[in-house]
Amino acid sequence: MSDERRKFTRESAEQRKLDLIEATLELVAEKGVRGATVRGIADRAQVTQGLIRHYFSSKEDLITAAFEHHMTQMTDLTFAPVTQVQGSAREQLRVFVRSSLMPPVVDPRSIALWAGFLNKVQHDAQMKDVHAKTYVHFRDQLEGLIRAALEEADMPTEPEQLYRLATACNGLIDGLWMEGGALPEAFAPGELSQIGLYSVGAIIGLSLVD
Amino acid sequence: MSDERRKFTRESAEQRKLDLIEATLELVAEKGVRGATVRGIADRAQVTQGLIRHYFSSKEDLITAAFEHHMTQMTDLTFAPVTQVQGSAREQLRVFVRSSLMPPVVDPRSIALWAGFLNKVQHDAQMKDVHAKTYVHFRDQLEGLIRAALEEADMPTEPEQLYRLATACNGLIDGLWMEGGALPEAFAPGELSQIGLYSVGAIIGLSLVD
DNA sequence: GAGGCAATTATTCAAGTGTATAATTAGGTC
DNA sequence: GACCTAATTATACACTTGAATAATTGCCTC
Incomplete structure (x- = not known):
């Protein structure tokens, strides 16, 4: 079908990491480290939360x-x-x-x-x-x-x-x-x-x- | 029995509030506002968590x-x-x-x-x-x-x-x-x-x- | 254009969160 | 010394959290 949308697009590891880092900084600035939840970060970076663990071994790491x-x-x-x-x-x-x-x-x-x-x-x-x-x-x-x-x-x-x-x-x-x-x-x-x-x-x- | 311990002792409202506030400050200094949980604060002040709600209408208030x-x-x-x-x-x-x-x-x-x-x-x-x-x-x-x-x-x-x-x-x-x-x-x-x-x-x- | 694999999503889990309500009990009053 | 009420504890609830695992799917290679 012509109106079928990609469910997601792949990005380079560098770009995705950068997106996640910038989303993290936004949330840390707004709510502090504990307020920057993995779900909030993923939302902000427009990905699902599982992806964070794919690029960073833990929230701590991110x-x-x-x-x-x-x-x-x-x-x-x-x-x-x-x-x-x-x-x-x-x-x-x-x-x-x-x-x-x-x-x-x-x-x-x-x-x-x-x-x-x-x-x-x-x-x-x-x-x-x-x-x-x-x-x-x-x-x-x-x-x-x-x-x-x-x-x-x-x-x-x-x-x-x-x-x-x-x-x-x-x-x-x-x-x-x-x-x-x-x-x-x-x-x-x-x-x-x-x-x-x-x-x-x-x-x-x-x-x-x- | 002689070795029976009081399960708790009553304190004046001022003293209890002060205890809770000081416990709160300790935890905020250690872990930030979001890291200062009601359970952590109650533990630090040596009371149970329900008491916080008795003296403060919410965690925000405390x-x-x-x-x-x-x-x-x-x-x-x-x-x-x-x-x-x-x-x-x-x-x-x-x-x-x-x-x-x-x-x-x-x-x-x-x-x-x-x-x-x-x-x-x-x-x-x-x-x-x-x-x-x-x-x-x-x-x-x-x-x-x-x-x-x-x-x-x-x-x-x-x-x-x-x-x-x-x-x-x-x-x-x-x-x-x-x-x-x-x-x-x-x-x-x-x-x-x-x-x-x-x-x-x-x-x-x-x-x-x- | 068919495979294949890594990137991404989807789902699950146990632990922790603030709040609400019910159940005790300390300690003053008569 | 028996109330009796407020201080305190105990329990329950709905929701969020980080992490782990399973299921998809975009895109590169041949």
């Missing part, structure tokens, strides 16, 4: 894969703007701070995912490792940008002091990121970036505002 | 009560040290920043609770309201301390600028608080407080380090 995918994505999103800047070290630092405090990095969904995964992160060794590595990477990149900007301005800094500056700026950015995502209506567009630039500049003693 | 209890407790914990200081405005600000970045305010459990409740906060109007009010209260108190310290130092500041300073310091404290709770082993005791004092001082232009 959750871990989704977490790693998300962390990689966030890292890429955060550092992409900087790699496209050819300007001075100060300009690179400015771009980094600004883009870290704007959409799409600042986003209620990101916060919801961070919160949704935290329990797992605190209990699962593998996820804890990924989380710590991502944090250290972010902090180290920031420290490198700060060091370059200070050297460029003829303000060489002791390693220990540099560590403190980077930790402080990292905390500031994370805190503003969190507040921007948790209370989106509390800040005007660009406000967080402005506050971030001013404050990072104040902390490191090198103004980042024009 | 969760909300636990959240409000926790937020009140955190607020008290945060502001108690300041109220016991009679020193200068600068000294009060120092105490506030320092104690906000030390145990028991900085604590993995607090972060876990924050994360565990976030989903509910984002979806439940009542909880969103409590959350926003707590945030605003914290920010306003901080702004007041900053204003007083700056006035005391003969550095009067425009309201708009003051708002920006308070938001930045608030973000900094929240970010360091989050990192201290999420990565406890990454910071030595007192390290976060030291970094916080230095950075808040840098942001507001009034050193808080001796």
